[in-house]
Amino acid sequence: MFSEGDVTAIFLTLRLATTVTLILLVLGAPLAWWLARTNSRLKGPIGALVALPLVLPPTVLGFYLLLTLGPNGPIGQVTQSLDLGTLAFSYSGLVIGSVLYSLPFVVQPLQNAFEAIGDRPLEVAATLGATPIDRYFSIAIPMAKPGFFTAAILGFAHTVGEFGVVLMIGGNIPGETRVVSVQIYDHVEALAYDEANRLALLMIVFSFLVLLSVYGFRKKSQRQILSFGS
Amino acid sequence: MTADSNTINIAIQHRLNNSRAQTFCLDVNLQLPGKGITAIFGESGSGKTTLLRCLAGLEKMLNGEIHVKGLVWQSGLEIKPVHERRVGYVFQESSLFPHLNVEQNISYGVKRSPVMLSKPNYEKIIELMGLYSLLERFPEQLSGGERQRVAIARALLIEPDILLMDEPLASLDGRRKQEIMPYLESMHEKFDVPIIYVTHSIDEVARLADHLVVLQEGTVMTEGLLGEVLANTDLPIKLGEDTGVVFEARVAERDDDWNLLRAEFLGGELWVRDGGDSLDQSIRIRVLARDVSLALNAHTDTSIINRLRCRIEKIHEDEDRAMLLVRLVVGEVKLLARVSRRSAHQLAIKIGDEVWAQIKGVAILR
Known part of the structure; x- marks a missing residue:
């Protein structure tokens, strides 16, 4: 049903999305926690920066990543001096691009979930002898669990669906940077509409199921968050 | 400090x-x-x-x-x-x-x-x-x-x-x-x-x-x-009908015929309803100022069973202009009585007088 190239693209996409989601959950959670709790004047600017990928055309993000990661860019020069080559047009570069691109989709649900916890459970935990880090792991993360679920799914799905950033910094290398969305583009370019159609339908079904699970889960979990203090 | x-x-x-x-x-x-x-x-x-x-x-x-x-x-x-x-x-x-x-x-x-x-x-x-x-x-x-x-x-x-x-x-x-x-x-x-x-x-x-x-x-x-x-007569927060005192007492006697307990405190005793407290147990008693009235003589012809001989320590105006708040001392315990200004005038009570406090209600708090 799918050609060898399609299957490679599907697995590459899944691998990329999984890697990016894991990185985003680990890095995004403390960032979301900070955004949810801080009174710092930096909260506004940092929050806006995190949300930028929501409004920017992916090509803008990809373009600057290309400049930065490319042979003459600051990061490109560092990676070259470390004998790592450049990250542009590589899987690693794609991961970095995707992490930035999907950041708001992970940080925002987490931030909402952390904000919904309120101060009280953390104050209680403090009086019971929990240090700030302990409170983060034993109270904040478990209580924000529904938020983690939503964040993981949205981050994963959004990475699967990206195209512009991939094209700008990933290019079109089979098994390395040629993900499903690029593969579909290739099929269309080659006027192979049947192949394009199969992959495109797959994406539609996948995306629908993902969103269905998010909305189905949200209904249940909202009750759980709201039940605190009732 | x-x-x-x-x-x-x-x-x-x-x-x-x-x-x-x-x-x-x-x-x-x-x-x-x-x-x-x-x-x-x-x-x-x-x-x-x-x-x-x-x-x-x-x-x-x-x-x-x-x-x-x-x-x-x-x-x-x-x-x-x-x-x-x-x-x-x-x-x-x-x-x-x-x-x-x-x-x-x-x-x-x-x-x-x-x-x-x-x-x-x-x-x-x-x-x-x-x-x-x-x-x-x-x-x-x-x-x-x-x-x-x-x-x-x-x-x-x-x-x-x-x-x-x-x-x-x-x-x-x-x-x-x-x-x-x-x-x-x-x-x-x-x-x-x-x-x-x-x-x-x-x-x-x-x-x-x-x-x-x-x-x-x-x-x-x-x-x-x-x-x-x-027992402070000029408590900054007005308690109104809830004005009253609280003190500790000890269950000294049980009267099964009338279902009453005799509670002793430093300087006096009160009969209270038997709530099942055991003898010698310490209980906390609350007497509201509105449940205490004053008399110059020990009346025995009333339904009130608790009468205490007290000394007037202080007379203070109540938040209600028709009333006075009178602080009484019985042994170590202080009581408050809320009486009308007219009755206080008729009885001609003043600080230092010995009077009888008739207590209509006594509550055991614990």
Whole structure:
């Protein structure tokens, strides 16, 4: 049903999305926690920066990543001096691009979930002898669990669906940077509409199921968050 | 300020900016006993909760002194973080962790305790708060009263240096309040942890407190032993119909024929309805000022069984212009009587006179 190239693209996409989601959950959670709790004047600017990928055309993000990661860019020069080559047009570069691109989709649900916890459970935990880090792991993360679920799914799905950033910094290398969305583009370019159609339908079904699970889960979990203090 | 090992010393000057852009200033200098229940009584907005939060360290004060039984919790800018203070805190509304069951909730603090806590104490608290059958349940499966019992047990279990309770009954309805009251009273008897109990209910004060602090607009209006503060005729907070005194007595005799108990106190005795208290037990008695009337002679031709010979110590105007508040002394106990100005005029009573107090109602609080 799918050609060898399609299957490679599907697995590459899944691998990329999984890697990016894991990185985003680990890095995004403390960032979301900070955004949810801080009174710092930096909260506004940092929050806006995190949300930028929501409004920017992916090509803008990809373009600057290309400049930065490319042979003459600051990061490109560092990676070259470390004998790592450049990250542009590589899987690693794609991961970095995707992490930035999907950041708001992970940080925002987490931030909402952390904000919904309120101060009280953390104050209680403090009086019971929990240090700030302990409170983060034993109270904040478990209580924000529904938020983690939503964040993981949205981050994963959004990475699967990206195209512009991939094209700008990933290019079109089979098994390395040629993900499903690029593969579909290739099929269309080659006027192979049947192949394009199969992959495109797959994406539609996948995306629908993902969103269905998010909305189905949200209904249940909202009750759980709201039940605190009732 | 002395760092006495058996008192709680608090000196706070804390400015709070609330949302309405008003500044509220808490200015408190207190030395509280290191045992028993101290009630912080005041209307809402008087700074009760803020005081408690400052004590726990949940509210950051720029300047203040907090010494608890010889331990320095804050001295100027040196602030001990909340998690390093051994402070039990029971919040107004349920504050159980929703993702943990009852047992996990109550062991949350135990696990984090820097000192080994005694197992018998654990058993005792679970037993006392009646939690054995609830251990497996999750907070959302509990009633409001049960949740507060779990919260109290959780706070007690860390063997805190001080237990702070912020209107723990306020979120409960009348029946649940009555249900949880005995637990609070037994806590008072069985643990020697000092408890600071914030409330705006004079009934809770009368039943639970040993020591009373009256707070108004961020400052302490009066404080002292419960009996003495309540017998104050010019209490800054008007209690109206609830004005009255509380004192301790001992069950000395049971009269089964009439279903009465004779309760002795320092300087007198009262007959009270037999509520099943055993002989020699200590009981707390409350006499409301509106239930006390005065007579110059000992009338025996009335239905009132309790008559006490007292001396008038003070006569004060009541908030109601038709009434006077009269403070009486019987032995060690002070009573308040609320009488009309006209009767006081007709009886021609004055300070130092000996009169008979006729007491229409006596309530046993515990």
